[in-house]
Amino acid sequence: MSDEAREAVGDYRFGFHDPENATIRFDKGLSEQVVRDISALKNEPEWMTDLRVKAYHHFEKREMPSWGNCSELENIDFDNVTYFLRSSDATEKDWDDVPDDIKNTFDRLGIPEAEQKWLGGVTAQYESEAVYHSVREDLEEQGVLFLDMDSGLKEHPELVKKFFGSVIPHTDNKFAALNTAVWSGGSFIYVPKNVEVEMPVQAYFRINAKNMGQFERTLIIVDEGSTLHYVEGCTAPTYSTDSLHSAVVELIAMKGAKIRYSTIQNWSANVYNLVTKRGVAHENAVIEWVDGNIGSKLTMKYPAVLLKGEGAHAEVISVAYAGAGQHQDAGAKVHHLAPNTTSSILSKSISKNGGRSSYRGILQVTPRAHGCRSKVVCDALMLDSESRSDTYPTMEVGNSTADLEHEASVSKVSGDQLFYLMSRGFSEEEAMGLIVNGFFEPFTRELPMEYAVELNKLLELEMEGSIG
Amino acid sequence: MSDEILRVENLHVSVDDTRILNGLNLTINRGEIHVVMGRNGAGKSTLASVIMGHPAFEVTEGAIFYMGTNIEEMSVFERARAGMFLSFQYPAVIPGVQVGTFLKKSVQSVRDEELKGRAFRKELNAAMATLEMQKSVLSRYVNDGFSGGEKKRLEILQMLLLKPTLALLDETDSGLDIDALRIVAKGINSVAPEAGCLIITHYQRLLDHVEPHFVHVIIDGVIAESGGPELALKLEKQGYEWLENPAEA
Ligand SMILES: Nc1ncnc2c1ncn2[C@@H]1O[C@H](COP(=O)(O)OP(=O)(O)OP(=O)(O)O)[C@@H](O)[C@H]1O
Ligand SMILES: [Mg+2]
Numbered sequence: 001m002s003d004e005a006r007e008a009v010g011d012y013r014f015g016f017h018d019p020e021n022a023t024i025r026f027d028k029g030l031s032e033q034v035v036r037d038i039s040a041l042k043n044e045p046e047w048m049t050d051l052r053v054k055a056y057h058h059f060e061k062r063e064m065p066s067w068g069n070c071s072e073l074e075n076i077d078f079d080n081v082t083y084f085l086r087s088s089d090a091t092e093k094d095w096d097d098v099p100d101d102i103k104n105t106f107d108r109l110g111i112p113e114a115e116q117k118w119l120g121g122v123t124a125q126y127e128s129e130a131v132y133h134s135v136r137e138d139l140e141e142q143g144v145l146f147l148d149m150d151s152g153l154k155e156h157p158e159l160v161k162k163f164f165g166s167v168i169p170h171t172d173n174k175f176a177a178l179n180t181a182v183w184s185g186g187s188f189i190y191v192p193k194n195v196e197v198e199m200p201v202q203a204y205f206r207i208n209a210k211n212m213g214q215f216e217r218t219l220i221i222v223d224e225g226s227t228l229h230y231v232e233g234c235t236a237p238t239y240s241t242d243s244l245h246s247a248v249v250e251l252i253a254m255k256g257a258k259i260r261y262s263t264i265q266n267w268s269a270n271v272y273n274l275v276t277k278r279g280v281a282h283e284n285a286v287i288e289w290v291d292g293n294i295g296s297k298l299t300m301k302y303p304a305v306l307l308k309g310e311g312a313h314a315e316v317i318s319v320a321y322a323g324a325g326q327h328q329d330a331g332a333k334v335h336h337l338a339p340n341t342t343s344s345i346l347s348k349s350i351s352k353n354g355g356r357s358s359y360r361g362i363l364q365v366t367p368r369a370h371g372c373r374s375k376v377v378c379d380a381l382m383l384d385s386e387s388r389s390d391t392y393p394t395m396e397v398g399n400s401t402a403d404l405e406h407e408a409s410v411s412k413v414s415g416d417q418l419f420y421l422m423s424r425g426f427s428e429e430e431a432m433g434l435i436v437n438g439f440f441e442p443f444t445r446e447l448p449m450e451y452a453v454e455l456n457k458l459l460e461l462e463m464e465g466s467i468g
Numbered sequence: 469m470s471d472e473i474l475r476v477e478n479l480h481v482s483v484d485d486t487r488i489l490n491g492l493n494l495t496i497n498r499g500e501i502h503v504v505m506g507r508n509g510a511g512k513s514t515l516a517s518v519i520m521g522h523p524a525f526e527v528t529e530g531a532i533f534y535m536g537t538n539i540e541e542m543s544v545f546e547r548a549r550a551g552m553f554l555s556f557q558y559p560a561v562i563p564g565v566q567v568g569t570f571l572k573k574s575v576q577s578v579r580d581e582e583l584k585g586r587a588f589r590k591e592l593n594a595a596m597a598t599l600e601m602q603k604s605v606l607s608r609y610v611n612d613g614f615s616g617g618e619k620k621r622l623e624i625l626q627m628l629l630l631k632p633t634l635a636l637l638d639e640t641d642s643g644l645d646i647d648a649l650r651i652v653a654k655g656i657n658s659v660a661p662e663a664g665c666l667i668i669t670h671y672q673r674l675l676d677h678v679e680p681h682f683v684h685v686i687i688d689g690v691i692a693e694s695g696g697p698e699l700a701l702k703l704e705k706q707g708y709e710w711l712e713n714p715a716e717a
Contacts, residue, residue, distance in 0.1 A: 420560035425577035438564030
């Protein structure tokens with residue numbers, strides 16, 4: 001790791017990246033030409049090129065969001081971002097060059113060595129690719145399409161054209177426009193009617209996962225009566241030299257379909273993580289966002305669900321952990337557009353060492369949506385008095401039959417809890433780790449086992465060396 | 469000296485400039501059960517907390533020796549790892565942390581060894597059987613929504629697993645029904661022969677099942693009276709007044 005990169009990550013112990021690991025790298029800055037070049041390089045159909053260009057012009061004139069951490073957003077230097085970067089498949093780095101503290105973190109997270117090397121960017125993950133192939137074969141037999149977004153566009157242009165931008169148009173917000181203009185990578189999934197995909201499908205196993213870009217674009221369509229659980233991200237720290245990460249994720253759950261989308265992201269402390277995630281749930285469909293945010297400088301992310309069909313259900317469970325110099329502005333948006341739709345939002349946040357976490361949510365019930373039910377619970381835990389937590393809930397209720405509940409709590413770790421745990425042999429850090437893991441438990445139990453174990457360990461590591 | 473476990477010498481304790489203990493002396497040897505009684509607010513819990521190392525209390529004078537060593541510098545968890553145990557009058561709730569996980573981790577840190585899953589489970593099952601506890605407790609969150617009696621039983625379960633050298637039991641009998649009292653006493657009697665025990669209580673009834681060697685009464689921050697089991701019986705009948713105003717007795 002170069003000194004420059006170290007400097008860029010600051011005291012972020014776990015993040016690292018080799019900035020040279022790229023064969024095609026555009027100069028910094030954005031213009032219509034850059035957008036056209038990206039599209040040309042990928043041999044995209046004309047409609048996509050046109051869409052990118054249109055989105056680029058919209059991005060240019062669109063003002064910054066007026067919510068979230070506005071003053072921090074002003075610090076983003078769009079001219080200092082590289083908008084396209086393709087890692088070379090042939091690049092092999094030496095595991096010995098990976099800093100020991102990073103290796104230790106992987107070890108202590110219990111990540112197997114092969115995977116460590118892959119996450120460290122020093123090797124392609126052959127084992128995972130093998131697993132990926134077998135998973136993919138199973139899926140193919142069921143008629144499921146599971147590709148990276150670029151291949152999806154090449155191989156299934158008609159599906160992509162029909163749904164791409166249908167949930168999050170490029171005009172949605174400045175960052176959705178930016179993503180539409182310069183997107184690269186991400187997943188494309190189509191599950192045909194009446195297929196139950198049993199195993200969680202993991203972005204982990206995607207061939208191009210190591211290309212995980214800053215402007216990923218994911219589109220998931222689950223047809224009538226089918227179910228899918230998609231998992232993306234990784235508790236291991238993700239270092240990015242380019243400090244802007246702006247993804248767009250669109251989900252479409254047809255009649256009676258169910259989609260669960262689980263994410264854990266752990267960005268290094270220099271990253272602006274500005275993500276638009278939204279799903280449309282048709283009649284009796286279910287969309288669940290399980291969303292964990294650790295790290296980054298500023299995260300603004302509010303997974304949303306449009307409950308468009310009668311009887312549809314939305315579930316958003318999210319956690320955020322804000323350490324020193326970090327602001328997690330996260331939450332959920334649910335729009336009850338049809339009768340008898342239900343939703344449940346649970347948001348948990350932890351702030352430590354002056355970190356700041358905010359819950360920002362919208363709950364909308366339209367006049368025609370009668371008989372809706374919703375419950376919103378926001379819990380914040382502050383580990384010291386320098387930290388900060390705020391709640392910004394918005395409710396727009398146009399129908400008097402709605403049954404809505406909202407609960408919010410802010411708590412601190414009590415001296416009694418610490419004394420109790422320490423009297424049972426736990427050091428202060430271990431006691432904090434237990435309390436923090438316990439606080440996130442309603443989220444953690446929703447994760448696949450290996451992610452849950454890693455997340456708990458990561459939080460325990462976060463508590464280390466920070467007390468005194 | 470050979471079997472001395474705890475020696476409290478001339479202990480003065482304050483919290484926020486309020487003096488609570490004013491020169492308390494107490495020695496507990498291995499195999500001895502000591503009972504401490506006293507009115508509400510007399511400083512019984514304070515004594516137990518200070519011995520365990522609670523940071524809120526300030527020892528202004530005197531010292532505490534555990535196994536012959538002055539433990540002034542030892543933090544709470546170091547005391548726990550050295551074999552000291554406190555059963556809380558009011559055990560804390562730890563939301564989201566399952567009892568099973570908590571017990572395993574706790575035993576692991578106190579014994580300072582990785583536990584084999586199966587061996588630990590066997591030990592746990594045996595201890596739970598002794599205390600007639602339901603397995604379902606293990607998947608509940610620590611003390612979360614527990615009844616008073618359930619909390620106390622969990623405290624005693626921890627004591628059985630941690631096998632302390634010094635057991636401080638603060639009103640473990642409060643809130644227990646008649647059967648639970650007998651069961652908890654069984655737990656105490658199983659660790660007592662190898663340990664030093666300090667039992668804080670308001671009532672004689674636990675002492676029908678656990679036979680103390682010494683009974684002490686705290687008044688005005690010191691041990692005002694010590695005796696054998698008969699002292700507890702006398703207090704049960706007569707209350708504390710005769711001790712506070714000896715002239716009138
Ligand atoms: N943290 C504290 N801050 C202020 N005062 C305290 C604190 N802890 C204890 N005290 C005071 O010290 C005195 C002794 O309290 P302690 O809890 O030791 O009494 P106790 O003998 O255990 O009483 P009980 O029988 O009611 O349990 C009380 O007056 C109590 O209010
Ligand atoms: Mg007390």
